[in-house]
Every structure is written in C-alpha cells, then in structure tokens.
Amino acid sequence: MLSALDHLVMYVDDLPQAVDFYSRVLDMDAKEQDAGHADLHFGNLTLRLQLADSAAEPKATRPATGGMELSFASRLPLEEVERHLAALSIPVELGPVARAGGKGPVESLYLRDPEGNLLEITRPRR
Incomplete structure (x- = not known):
C-alpha cells in the first residue's frame, strides 16, 4: 500500500x-519556511521543523x-x-560504535541537536 516516507x-x-x-551542521537544504515551520531537504526525504x-x-x-x-x-x-563536527564544536556523545542498522551492520556516531533529540549518523560496516 505505501511506497515511501x-x-x-x-x-x-x-x-x-x-x-x-x-x-x-548536517548540510540539509533549508527550503520553504515561515514563522511556524521550515522544510529541510536531504536525499529523498523532507524533515519538517515545526514550532511545538x-x-x-x-x-x-x-x-x-x-x-x-x-x-x-x-x-x-x-x-x-567527526572532523566536521569537531570543527563546529559539536560534541559526539558516543562512537564510532558497531550497531545494527535498518539495512544491515553499521558504524554509528551519536550526537544531540539543540532541542536534545538524539541523532545517529551511520555508515555501512565493511
């Protein structure tokens, strides 16, 4: 029934x-924005930031x-x-560590955004 997020x-x-x-910090492309929301694009997905x-x-x-x-x-x-985050003084909370990603084994770094959300950045393990 569904095809994608x-x-x-x-x-x-x-x-x-x-x-x-x-x-x-994460190189997303900020697009449509008004006083209550902003759409950030990366790959085929849009992250909509909306005021609570x-x-x-x-x-x-x-x-x-x-x-x-x-x-x-x-x-x-x-x-x-890691070098990019360090240059911007963004602390890495954990990693790189081995994890199970949605499509197989990955190496992951963890950090937090200014709101406290936990962000994982992954790369397939080789």
Missing part, C-alpha cells in the same frame, strides 16, 4: 536555531520537543563526519 515532522521550541543546526506551540492543525496529540531519535545515513566516512 514523504516527510517527518519534528517539533522545536526555537525554529531559527534548529534550522541553523540542521543546515549548517504552532497553531497549525492537525498535529500530534502531544507535540513535544527533544523526544526524537533519528538515524541518518552518511555519504562520508565517519572520520570525516
């Missing part, structure tokens, strides 16, 4: 800070910030990702 909504308290983090107190309807029953865990696949070796 079209977009994912993440609730935030500080939209400009979140847009800056995801575009500057936005009047937009419909929305989640209990919109909350900082409760997401997202895993992103990296085109770059994790060593390059």
Whole structure:
C-alpha cells in the first residue's frame, strides 16, 4: 500500500536555531519556511521543523520537543563526519560504535541537536 516516507515532522521550541543546526551542521537544504515551520531537504526525504506551540492543525496529540531519535545515513566516512563536527564544536556523545542498522551492520556516531533529540549518523560496516 505505501511506497515511501514523504516527510517527518519534528517539533522545536526555537525554529531559527534548529534550522541553523540542521543546515549548517548536517548540510540539509533549508527550503520553504515561515514563522511556524521550515522544510529541510536531504536525499529523498523532507524533515519538517515545526514550532511545538504552532497553531497549525492537525498535529500530534502531544507535540513535544527533544523526544526524537533519528538515524541518518552518511555519504562520508565517519572520520570525516567527526572532523566536521569537531570543527563546529559539536560534541559526539558516543562512537564510532558497531550497531545494527535498518539495512544491515553499521558504524554509528551519536550526537544531540539543540532541542536534545538524539541523532545517529551511520555508515555501512565493511
């Protein structure tokens, strides 16, 4: 019945800070944006950042910030990702460590965005 995930909504308290983090740190392409939301594009997916107190309807029953865990696949070796994060003073919480990804074994780095969401950056293990 379904063919793909079209977009994912993440609730935030500080939209400009979140847009800056995801575009500057994770190289996502910030597109449509207004006072209540911003769409960030990467690969075939859109990450929609939406203010938790936005009047937009419909929305989640209990919109909350900082409760997401997202895993992103990296085109770059994790060593390059680590250097990029270090240059931006973004701490790595854990990794690289061996994990089981959605499509097989991966090496992962973990970090947090400004809202406290846990972000995993993966690369297939060889």
